[in-house]
Amino acid sequence: MTIHIKSFAYTGPDSVPAGASVTVMNMDSQAHTVIAEDGSFDAVVKAGTSTTFTAPAKAGTYAYHCTYHSNMQGTLTVK
């Protein structure tokens, strides 16, 4: 399960299992974040690196965004 960030856009899996380890891979030359609107998860990923976070234990659709770039929005569906 990987969320790719490229050209200031997220591309994620259709869904992830509850509690899964989700990798965030940043292919841009600037840092980005993956911050859930409800605080369920957060990740900061420097340029050209990857990191992981734990998906929520509860099924649902979680909206997230990048702290640095307000036009970057995504959703993570947990099943």
Ligand SMILES: [Cu+2]
């Ligand atoms: Cu960003």
